[in-house]
Each structure stands twice: as C-alpha cells, then as structure tokens.
Amino acid sequence: MRTAEHYFTVPLDHFSPEASGTGAESIEVFAREYVSADHSEAEAAQLPWLVYLQGGPGGRGNRLASLGGWSKAAAKDFRILMLDQRGTGLSSPIDRNSLPLRGSTRAQAEYLTHFRADSIVADAELIRHALGSGPWTIYGQSYGGFCALSYLSFAPEGLREVLITGGLAPLTGTADHVYQSTFRRVAARNAEYFSWYPEDRRTVDRIASHLRDTPEFLPDGERLTVERFQMVGAFLGGNTRVDGLHCLLEDAFVETSEGSRLSDSFLEQLRALVSRAANPLYALMHESIYGQGQATEWAAWRVLKEFPEFRPDAAQILLTGEMVYPWYFEQDPALRPLRDVAGLLAAKDDWNSLYDPARLAANTVPVAAAIYSQDIYVDRDLSRETAAAVRGLQVWETAKFHHDGISDDGEAIFARLLGMTRSVRG
Incomplete structure (x- = not known):
C-alpha cells in the first residue's frame, strides 16, 4: 500500500x-x-x-x-x-x-x-x-x-x-433508557460466558473476594479494586475475542511465600485494560453522545442501582461493559486530574441535538x-x-x-x- x-x-x-x-x-x-x-x-x-x-x-x-x-x-x-x-x-x-x-x-x-x-x-x-x-x-x-x-x-x-x-x-430518549437496555444485554452475556467456562465463574468470585481482603497493586502503583477488575467485561463485547477473557483469567493467581497472590503477568495485562490513559476522551465524553437537551448526570451509575448484580459487593459479581462511572475519575491516574471537568459535563443540560x-x-x-x-x-x-x-x-x-x-x-x-x-x- x-x-x-x-x-x-x-x-x-x-x-x-x-x-x-x-x-x-x-x-x-x-x-x-x-x-x-x-x-x-x-x-x-x-x-x-x-x-x-x-x-x-x-x-x-x-x-x-x-x-x-x-x-x-x-x-x-x-x-x-x-x-x-x-x-x-x-x-x-x-x-x-x-x-x-x-x-x-x-x-x-x-x-x-x-x-x-x-x-x-x-x-x-x-x-x-x-x-x-x-x-x-x-x-x-x-x-x-x-x-x-x-x-x-x-x-x-x-x-x-x-x-x-x-x-x-x-x-431520541435519555441515556438512562440506553443503559437500562445495555445492562440487561451485558447480564445475559455474562450468563452465556460462564455457561461456557464455569471454572471462570469460580475464578472471578475468588479474585473479587481476594481484592476485598488483600491489597493488590497494578504496575503503575495504583490499587486494583473490585470495580476496576470488573472492567475486564470489555472482552464480552467481542465475537472470538471473548475467549481472550478465559486466557486472562487462567493466569490470575500464583503461589507465593505470603500465600496466593495475583500474578505479575495478570496484573500487567489488567493495567492496559483498566486504564483510560490511551483514550481519556472516551471517559470524558462517553455519556454526552446520548445528551440531547438534557443532562446525563452519570446515567450508567444511576441505572446501576436497578441491577445490583453488577455492584462490586455482590455475592457473585458480573463483569461490566462500556459504561463509565464517576469513580473512574478517582481511581484512574490518567483521569483523576479531569474529575471536576467530567462533573461539569455530566451536569450540562443544554446539549445541542445530534x-x-x-x-x-x-x-x-x-x-x-x-x-x-x-x-x-x-x-x-x-x-x-x-x-x-x-x-x-x-x-x-x-x-x-x-x-x-x-x-x-x-x-x-x-x-x-x-x-x-x-x-x-x-
């Protein structure tokens, strides 16, 4: 070419x-x-x-x-x-x-x-x-x-x-309506995935429990939280790429002198998946693509309350899709300096029609x-x-x-x- x-x-x-x-x-x-x-x-x-x-x-x-x-x-x-x-x-x-x-x-x-x-x-x-x-x-x-x-x-x-x-x-319509639909589809995709890989259901639960009790840190020094781990649900939007999630999870744990810990390989792979450093505009502008004459006000975060199975403290957490939440701007160092800007965009109520x-x-x-x-x-x-x-x-x-x-x-x-x-x- x-x-x-x-x-x-x-x-x-x-x-x-x-x-x-x-x-x-x-x-x-x-x-x-x-x-x-x-x-x-x-x-x-x-x-x-x-x-x-x-x-x-x-x-x-x-x-x-x-x-x-x-x-x-x-x-x-x-x-x-x-x-x-x-x-x-x-x-x-x-x-x-x-x-x-x-x-x-x-x-x-x-x-x-x-x-x-x-x-x-x-x-x-x-x-x-x-x-x-x-x-x-x-x-x-x-x-x-x-x-x-x-x-x-x-x-x-x-x-x-x-x-x-x-x-x-x-x-037309609100961002809330979009997320009510997509949360349901993401939940169904979780169920489909775990039916293929029932052992991964156990691994995801084990990782979530481990992160609640044991501090684990990504290679950039930031703590890995349950909600950031849930972002690996991005794999679920793929056709053949979905199987890459299984490959990721099979590397999760390694035995150490301190007992089971998340492996360096797993944490390194996660770092790229849970950071918006490469595309911060995605997090800043994502909900605005649904804003037409009304504020979005962190729609995905609000709608999440209707789907408690996605909460990070759920007994069996589900993995999330492309939703953006306000805690992104607290836990991601690439986004932290942009937190107040993101808040103003979420509150903007006079977006032009697209x-x-x-x-x-x-x-x-x-x-x-x-x-x-x-x-x-x-x-x-x-x-x-x-x-x-x-x-x-x-x-x-x-x-x-x-x-x-x-x-x-x-x-x-x-x-x-x-x-x-x-x-x-x-």
Whole structure:
C-alpha cells in the first residue's frame, strides 16, 4: 500500500458566527490516506474517497501496517481516508496534560463541548471540500455510526453512500433508557460466558473476594479494586475475542511465600485494560453522545442501582461493559486530574441535538447497516427503532457476530454492506 498524511486547519467552533473569520480559534485535524499498490498513482488519483469513522468516542483512526479485512476490500475501489477525529491521535489531542492549557475547569468543559459528532461532521465536510471531492462514501463503526447519522442529518449533500456496523444510535430518549437496555444485554452475556467456562465463574468470585481482603497493586502503583477488575467485561463485547477473557483469567493467581497472590503477568495485562490513559476522551465524553437537551448526570451509575448484580459487593459479581462511572475519575491516574471537568459535563443540560429526525425521515442517501443481535454495546431493539426512522436504510441483522464483527470478517461484512447500497443505486 501507499500512504499520505494530511493536516487540516478547522474552526474550533464551526457553528459560531465568527467561525469563518480571521480571528476565530482553530484546531488541527489529521487524516492518513491509504491506497492499494495494485493501483498506479494515476489510477489512484481517480478513485473515489471512503472516509472511515472510528468507534469511541475518543478513538483515533486505525494505524494500518498493511491492508487487511475491511480495508483490503475497500481499497479495491476507494482511496481510504482514516480520520483522527478531533481530540484524538494527531488531531489536537486531549488528555490530562493538554486540557489544562485551556484554563479553568469551566473553560476546559466549554472547550470539550466542541468535540461531539456535529463538530466531527463539520470537520469532515471542510476536509471533503479541501480535497476537492464530490459526495463521498463513509463507513462508521460503533460510535462512527453515530457520527454517520449526524452526517445524514446535517450534511447529506456530502454523502454518496453510508455503511454502518454496530452503530445505529437512538435518535431520541435519555441515556438512562440506553443503559437500562445495555445492562440487561451485558447480564445475559455474562450468563452465556460462564455457561461456557464455569471454572471462570469460580475464578472471578475468588479474585473479587481476594481484592476485598488483600491489597493488590497494578504496575503503575495504583490499587486494583473490585470495580476496576470488573472492567475486564470489555472482552464480552467481542465475537472470538471473548475467549481472550478465559486466557486472562487462567493466569490470575500464583503461589507465593505470603500465600496466593495475583500474578505479575495478570496484573500487567489488567493495567492496559483498566486504564483510560490511551483514550481519556472516551471517559470524558462517553455519556454526552446520548445528551440531547438534557443532562446525563452519570446515567450508567444511576441505572446501576436497578441491577445490583453488577455492584462490586455482590455475592457473585458480573463483569461490566462500556459504561463509565464517576469513580473512574478517582481511581484512574490518567483521569483523576479531569474529575471536576467530567462533573461539569455530566451536569450540562443544554446539549445541542445530534440528529434531525425529520431530515432522516426524508433521507435519499443509500444507507446499509449491520445490526448484531446480541450486541452488548449498541442495543439491538434500539437500533431497530432507529433503522425504521431513517428512510431507505437497509438492515442486515445477524447473530453471527458481536460488536467487533469487522475484526473477525471485515472483508465480507464490508462487501455485503457496500453491495446493499449499490443495489439501491442501480
């Protein structure tokens, strides 16, 4: 493959009257272009663009060492533009070191209000014009699908066709409703997993009991708590990756002169799983992706009270999914300095709308979406409601994959969805 790097200067606030003025504040957005070496440079220059919108929020664009899976399929017909969404990767990145440069806690929170899907879409449209592209194809995975729905709402004229995998966001309603649905699916996924690996049920209980009684510390010096251990439930959202949880748990204990302790190998693997150092924007902005005209107020933490089996003091704890809780900002050193900012975002009650239901109901852009029946991150029933609200959206529902389906068979999934949109175009 061949690659090229692109940097774009975009307004921080696309929607202010001063956005196009010379004095308006700007940020930098980065994207990397990937082209198959099967195409000559002259041929590649004539290929249409496909923009990949990564999951998250807070996930940078994939760094591809080679074309494979969905990217191999896409590169047959497209130039791929891998976007680092604002605040991630090389696009004016945000973390505990950079964010305080904005000033006060309130100023930091105000800055972050410009890092949602509506601004990402506005960046993409500015980039499309800068590259001289006509309407282009977008592919949204997970949160990238949420961004795709915002794109269809606010700038459909920039779109040729839209592919979405595991990412049909609820267009209306509260964050509470989302978590009431996803907690139930995560509980069912726990039950399914422990039916495959009953010995892991015993191991999880043993680890939880051990952590309540014995201080254990991660390699960064932070104490491992039961609730941080529960974050390994992220494995449950995977299709084949779910079995990696079993491999993790089998390394849990080692015998020492002090009795059974958690092994260094286990603690080292956990460190990367329970830290948001690599993507702090995820924790800061996660619930805001459901905020439209109302505060989220730590919705997952409040809804958790309806599901006591997920509490860290439960007799048999369940492992959690992608939910974000206020204690993240107390126990994770990468997030601790951002605790007050997170609190202001949770209390914000005047978020702008991220979707235009009327425009979606009149949509004319070909759209195809994969819905995974047992997806623990994006609820199947809520996804179906959204699909029905977008005119012409074609659904492929399957129980063969989970949320990370494109990691397992991205080439076939991409080809199927693209074929669905092309069948509409004729």
